[in-house]
Amino acid sequence: MPTSSLYTTRAVLFDLDGTLLDTAPDMVRALDLLLQEEGVPTVEHEKARQQVSHGAGALVTLGFGETQTERDHKRRCQRYLSLYEENLCVDTDLFEGMAETLKFLEDQDILWGVVTNKPAFLTEPLMKALNLDKRSSTIISGDSLPQRKPHPQPLFHAANECDVLTTECIYVGDAERDIVAGNRAGMITLLASYGYIDAGDQPERWGANGIIEHTHEILDWLTKADELELDIQKAN
Structure with a gap:
């Protein structure tokens, strides 16, 4: 539990x-392996990257199309997850600047976690492989x-596991469902535009x-969160 942070977050x-x-890199590689197994051409990496946040189902649909049967789709999803699990943390790593961001949070006695x-x-061994599991105050999987x-x-x-109020939290995500969930929970929400956003998405809507282009911008929002809190107090 944080005790000495200068921030309200x-x-x-x-x-x-x-x-x-x-x-x-690892999730797209698993799709490539699956497509190769079934003799189907691989998908352009950037197109596949845009679907990563939507999970196995979206990647399999991208690779095999909308016309596959429900049975085939389910079978391929299961095989995809097996291939991915076998190569879970080969090239996966923190985004650029995230290591420094996490260290700053820890130095400021601000907890951090994953939802x-x-x-x-998949989540728990991945966090463990990167030595993040013990540092994270909470890990909530799907x-x-x-x-x-x-x-x-x-x-x-x-928030409950961190022993904080949701109004004392910032939630950062790269998908619409992340922002919807965070807003419903009463958290400050940040859209990570450096993440896996489809070219046809309209994240500004x-x-x-806030929308951030780099991980270090999360730290700027620690001060902005204080300002928002003061504005709310004044309004009340």
Whole structure:
């Protein structure tokens, strides 16, 4: 529990894929392997990268198209997850500047954690492989609770595990469901534009409190969060 921070923000929570970690190299590689197994041409890396935040189902649909049967789609998703699990952390790493951002938060006694829709059997070993599991104050996976984003309950649960109010949290994500969940939970929400956003998306319409282009901009919002809190107090 933070005790000496100069900021009103007491916890910063992150989505995993496309926000905290650049998992695209390993997730796209698993899709390539699956496509190769079935004799299907691989997909352009950048197109696949844009779908990473949406998980296995979206990647399989991208690779095999909308016309595949439900049975084939399910089978391919299961095989995809097996291939991905076998090569979970080959080229995955923190986004540029994130290591310094996390260290700053820790130095300021501000907790940080992860709220993701990625299943726990992938999330937990990935965090452990990067030596982040012990540093993170909470890790909520897509199957940790009955609800998952865009439902706000995972964020409520994460705040509870950190022993902070949701209004004392910033949530950073790269998908619309992240912003919707964070807003519903009463958190300050930041859209990570450096993440896996589809070319056809309109993130400026998702309702985030701010859009950041680099991880270090998260730190700027620690001060902005203080200003927002003062504005709210004055309004009341």
